Amino acid sequence: MSVPIYILKRILQALPLLFIISVMSFTMLKLAPIDPLATLRANPAISAAAIKAEEERLGLNKPPVVQYGIWLSSLLQGDLGVSTSGSSVFVLLMQRAGNTLLLGVLTIFFTWLIAVPLGVWAAVHRGRWQDKLCSMISTTGMSMPTFLMALLLLMVALATRMLPIGGLTSPDFFERDSLGQVLDMAQHLIIPVTVLTFVGLAGIQRQMRANLLDVLRAEYVRTARAKGLPENTVIYHHAVRNAINPLITLLGFEFAALLSGAALTETVLAYPGLGRLTLEAVMTKDMNLVMASIMLGGVMLIMGNLLADILLKFVDPRITLQ
Amino acid sequence: MRRRLALFCASATLVTACSSLPKQKSMAESNNLSVASPDKFPNPGPFKLVTVNTDKSMEELWQSRGDTGHRGGTFTVSTFGSGPKTFNPWAAADVESDGIGFLMFEHLVDTDAWTGKAYGRLAKSIEISADKKDYIITLRKGLQWSDGKPITADDVVFTMNTLIGRGFGNSSRRDVLSVYGKFPTTTKVDNLTVKIHTDIPFVPFLSSLSGVAIGPKHIVEPITKKPMKEFQAFWDVNCDPKSLVTSGRFKLLRYVPGQRAEFVRNEKYGMVDRTGTRLPYLDKFVYAIVPDQNTQILKFYAGELELLDIRSVKGPDAALMKQREKTGNFTMHGLGPDDGTMFIMFNLNRRKNPENGKYYVEPMKQKWFNNIYFRQAVNHALDRQRIVNNVLRGVGIPLYTPESEASPFINKDLKPYPQDLKLASELLAKGGFTKKPDGLYDADGHKVEFSLLTNSGNIIRDAVCIIIADELKKLGIKVNYQPIDFNILISKVDHAMDWEAIVMGLTGPRLEPYDGANVWKSDGRLHMFDQRKPDSTGKIPVNDARDWETKIDELFDKMATTFDEAKRHKYCNQYQAIVYEQQPFIYLYTPLLLTAIKNSVGNYKPMPLGINYTPLGSMHNLEEIYFYNTQSKGTN
Numbered sequence: 001m002s003v004p005i006y007i008l009k010r011i012l013q014a015l016p017l018l019f020i021i022s023v024m025s026f027t028m029l030k031l032a033p034i035d036p037l038a039t040l041r042a043n044p045a046i047s048a049a050a051i052k053a054e055e056e057r058l059g060l061n062k063p064p065v066v067q068y069g070i071w072l073s074s075l076l077q078g079d080l081g082v083s084t085s086g087s088s089v090f091v092l093l094m095q096r097a098g099n100t101l102l103l104g105v106l107t108i109f110f111t112w113l114i115a116v117p118l119g120v121w122a123a124v125h126r127g128r129w130q131d132k133l134c135s136m137i138s139t140t141g142m143s144m145p146t147f148l149m150a151l152l153l154l155m156v157a158l159a160t161r162m163l164p165i166g167g168l169t170s171p172d173f174f175e176r177d178s179l180g181q182v183l184d185m186a187q188h189l190i191i192p193v194t195v196l197t198f199v200g201l202a203g204i205q206r207q208m209r210a211n212l213l214d215v216l217r218a219e220y221v222r223t224a225r226a227k228g229l230p231e232n233t234v235i236y237h238h239a240v241r242n243a244i245n246p247l248i249t250l251l252g253f254e255f256a257a258l259l260s261g262a263a264l265t266e267t268v269l270a271y272p273g274l275g276r277l278t279l280e281a282v283m284t285k286d287m288n289l290v291m292a293s294i295m296l297g298g299v300m301l302i303m304g305n306l307l308a309d310i311l312l313k314f315v316d317p318r319i320t321l322q
Numbered sequence: 323m324r325r326r327l328a329l330f331c332a333s334a335t336l337v338t339a340c341s342s343l344p345k346q347k348s349m350a351e352s353n354n355l356s357v358a359s360p361d362k363f364p365n366p367g368p369f370k371l372v373t374v375n376t377d378k379s380m381e382e383l384w385q386s387r388g389d390t391g392h393r394g395g396t397f398t399v400s401t402f403g404s405g406p407k408t409f410n411p412w413a414a415a416d417v418e419s420d421g422i423g424f425l426m427f428e429h430l431v432d433t434d435a436w437t438g439k440a441y442g443r444l445a446k447s448i449e450i451s452a453d454k455k456d457y458i459i460t461l462r463k464g465l466q467w468s469d470g471k472p473i474t475a476d477d478v479v480f481t482m483n484t485l486i487g488r489g490f491g492n493s494s495r496r497d498v499l500s501v502y503g504k505f506p507t508t509t510k511v512d513n514l515t516v517k518i519h520t521d522i523p524f525v526p527f528l529s530s531l532s533g534v535a536i537g538p539k540h541i542v543e544p545i546t547k548k549p550m551k552e553f554q555a556f557w558d559v560n561c562d563p564k565s566l567v568t569s570g571r572f573k574l575l576r577y578v579p580g581q582r583a584e585f586v587r588n589e590k591y592g593m594v595d596r597t598g599t600r601l602p603y604l605d606k607f608v609y610a611i612v613p614d615q616n617t618q619i620l621k622f623y624a625g626e627l628e629l630l631d632i633r634s635v636k637g638p639d640a641a642l643m644k645q646r647e648k649t650g651n652f653t654m655h656g657l658g659p660d661d662g663t664m665f666i667m668f669n670l671n672r673r674k675n676p677e678n679g680k681y682y683v684e685p686m687k688q689k690w691f692n693n694i695y696f697r698q699a700v701n702h703a704l705d706r707q708r709i710v711n712n713v714l715r716g717v718g719i720p721l722y723t724p725e726s727e728a729s730p731f732i733n734k735d736l737k738p739y740p741q742d743l744k745l746a747s748e749l750l751a752k753g754g755f756t757k758k759p760d761g762l763y764d765a766d767g768h769k770v771e772f773s774l775l776t777n778s779g780n781i782i783r784d785a786v787c788i789i790i791a792d793e794l795k796k797l798g799i800k801v802n803y804q805p806i807d808f809n810i811l812i813s814k815v816d817h818a819m820d821w822e823a824i825v826m827g828l829t830g831p832r833l834e835p836y837d838g839a840n841v842w843k844s845d846g847r848l849h850m851f852d853q854r855k856p857d858s859t860g861k862i863p864v865n866d867a868r869d870w871e872t873k874i875d876e877l878f879d880k881m882a883t884t885f886d887e888a889k890r891h892k893y894c895n896q897y898q899a900i901v902y903e904q905q906p907f908i909y910l911y912t913p914l915l916l917t918a919i920k921n922s923v924g925n926y927k928p929m930p931l932g933i934n935y936t937p938l939g940s941m942h943n944l945e946e947i948y949f950y951n952t953q954s955k956g957t958n
Contacts, residue, residue, distance in 0.1 A: 042812045050493040
């Protein structure tokens with residue numbers, strides 16, 4: 001099957017999936033005993049009439065099926081609706097998407113840059129101190145709650161006065177020249193990227209190590225060694241290349257995570273990302289905003305998987321697209 | 323200044339890790355906080371009106387009362403939260419958006435931070451007619467919107483009659499200004515004078531008026547001609563900052579979503595200092611959005627924020643912060659008690675749920691909760707001082723009455739009492755309860771046991787509930803404590819009504835006791851201890867009010883219509899006495915307010931009566947605030 005037809009087929013397959021995702025998440029949101037108007041209700045200065053008007057504006061007085069219908073039909077017309085505050089959901093998402101993408105891309109870049117060589121290094125020195133050190137680092141990264149690490153790094157930043165405390169830009173950001181702006185953002189990005197990289201490190205590093213160890217036990221590696229190839233050529237030319245294949249599937253998942261954000265880290269670090277926006281929306285049951293975020297996540301996941309499959313095809317000609 | 327009640331927002335700090343910091347001496351022990359008082363910042367007296375003549379026009383400006391400073395600098399504050407929802411002050415329904423409205427829009431009147439009395443802001447004078455039904459409000463001459471257009475009576479009439487009167491945005495504003503359901507009429511007298519007429523004399527009207535942002539008619543009017551739905555999107559967070567035409571100290575420069583809102587000086591603001599310099603002094607005011615409270619404190623330590631305003635510094639952090647005062651180059655101020663109150667309430671509801679015919683509260687529990695001796699016994703069994711010392715680390719005071727210590731209307735005759743378990747046991751015996759070795763039993767032989775709820779994620783309330791459960795165990799009462807989500811808690815109180823006991827807080831009126839009417843009147847929408855359901859018209863019918871509830875209703879009505887201060891105090895005292903006896907809310911404590919400001923800031927004079935919504939917060943004189951040295955900003 002040629003690649004374009006394969007892509008088309010996958011996209012067609014994805015549509016019912018997205019529909020099911022939307023029905024499921026809508027149902028779950030509706031079932032959740034969260035009242036989007038709770039804060040208004042708890043505020044004695046808000047009158048009963050105002051609450052009623054708000055219910056009408058948000059369509060909360062209609063049956064859930066009708067609410068879903070309204071949501072779906074406007075989605076099909078390309079309208080994501082308005083958030084509870086009355087602003088366009090699309091604009092709200094767009095404002096944050098860039099920031100989240102920036103953080104996501106940098107995180108993936110650094111995670112892979114560090115994790116893959118580290119995994120190789122650990123596999124090559126299996127059982128020795130290098131391997132143990134790597135496993136210690138990855139275990140720490142895996143077991144440490146992100147918010148705690150974020151907070152600890154903020155404390156380090158406070159003690160050293162070298163890095164800003166949270167946010168993405170300084171208040172004088174718009175008065176700086178473009179180089180200054182880039183440097184300012186880079187400074188602000190160090191802590192969040194470090195936190196997320198450290199957390200993501202473990203999975204890929206261990207995966208890489210395990211893959212490589214598997215490959216190193218394979219017959220053809222023994223053959224390569226037997227025919228007298230230098231160890232470096234065996235490992236880096238033959239083994240690593242083959243060991244990397246399964247990681248490409250992981251890359252697909254990572255792609256999906258690009259736009260979902262990291263709510264806890266973003267909250268602690270006051271980072272203006274999508275994760276925080278979604279979390280806040282869930283807390284206040286901002287239906288349109290939450291639904292848009294979920295659908296965005298769904299689309300990204302499907303796209304990520306598709307991308308991974310196609311990439312695999314290019315990396316490994318033995319794979320056929322079915 | 324408007325004093326609205328608003329729930330202490332469930333400050334669900336994500337990080338409780340900080341509570342594991344080394345235990346510090348309680349603030350009670352190391353209590354050397356400088357409490358702001360008239361002695362510390364003497365009352366500067368009323369504002370002086372100065373007239374500035376230019377070739378083209380004549381302007382009447384208020385002259386500031388603080389030290390003379392100089393222009394310049396960027397002042398950064400933050401409030402823990404998710405940022406403003408809108409820049410439209412009439413649509414704002416949350417505290418943050420409301421607070422930002424106070425930065426950008428000047429109101430007709432405000433409350434003096436020293437005396438608590440209303441005085442003119444946009445207005446030059448306010449006269450109240452002899453029959454107390456007419457307010458003649460005269461604007462100052464030469465006032466301008468930030469786009470240079472004059473501010474006139476037309477703007478006031480438009481705001482009152484159209485924006486508020488027709489209920490654009492958050493229609494509660496109309497209801498707050500309405501006098502027994504009727505919205506006052508505003509008429510133009512001349513270009514700078516309006517007359518507002520209320521059908522009956524209504525004392526809280528002026529204080530409600532201080533919460534109304536006057537809008538620029540020439541900008542807002544076109545929107546009001548479109549369908550009302552479009553008003554929500556007008557001046558929302560995605561709007562072009564240049565389209566915002568303001569009258570207040572600052573105007574919006576830009577909004578960086580999720581990070582901050584930046585404001586710049588409104589050059590047309592109608593205030594000058596003694597040397598004639600236009601205020602505000604600050605070039606820029608930045609409102610940083612920090613969703614985590616610990617991060618906020620770290621930002622302050624790092625010099626990224628100039629001020630940690632009220633409610634940013636909580637009891638458990640205060641002692642630690644006090645130790646850093648010198649090295650951190652900042653000063654902490656105590657602003658006395660918060661206007662918020664914390665209480666435990668029992669569900670006194672005796673009705674059946676019309677949907678399923680079942681009682682909201684089990685009949686046997688109804689009997690306990692409606693037994694006054696039971697409530698009084700619980701009241702006397704609580705050790706409020708222990709809560710204050712252990713949970714708030716001394717940054718709070720025990721509370722016994724509905725008006726908080728911050729209110730000038732607190733009834734001083736209602737004396738505090740210490741924990742008295744013996745008295746509590748006697749009261750329970752009087753109420754027909756018997757204590758057996760395995761617990762307390764009522765007259766019908768049921769074991770006394772109830773569930774206690776509060777919102778989860780709040781470590782302070784958590785601890786309070788555990789202490790309460792512990793104290794009541796001594797009386798033989800079994801308390802099943804369960805923290806639940808804030809939203810669910812509210813829906814239980816508001817319409818599900820299937821709860822037994824709840825610990826929660828309300829921020830109360832500091833200056834106007836009538837603002838509590840929604841809570842105290844038996845047809846109130848937040849008459850939480852015995853919430854009645856609204857009918858299809860939205861009115862809440864009452865046909866089973868207890869005698870003391872009816873009495874409180876009457877007292878509130880009298881408080882609303884009596885202009886005589888002494889009589890108002892009398893009515894207010896009476897209602898507090900009823901609550902003190904009946905204990906529908908069993909009050910626990912009021913936190914003390916603390917702020918921390920960098921030493922590089924001049925003219926910061928926080929006063930207990932000069933507290934507003936953040937970001938204005940304790941900076942009632944924000945226009946006068948300046949940096950001693952504008953160059954040094956950000957270098958500490």
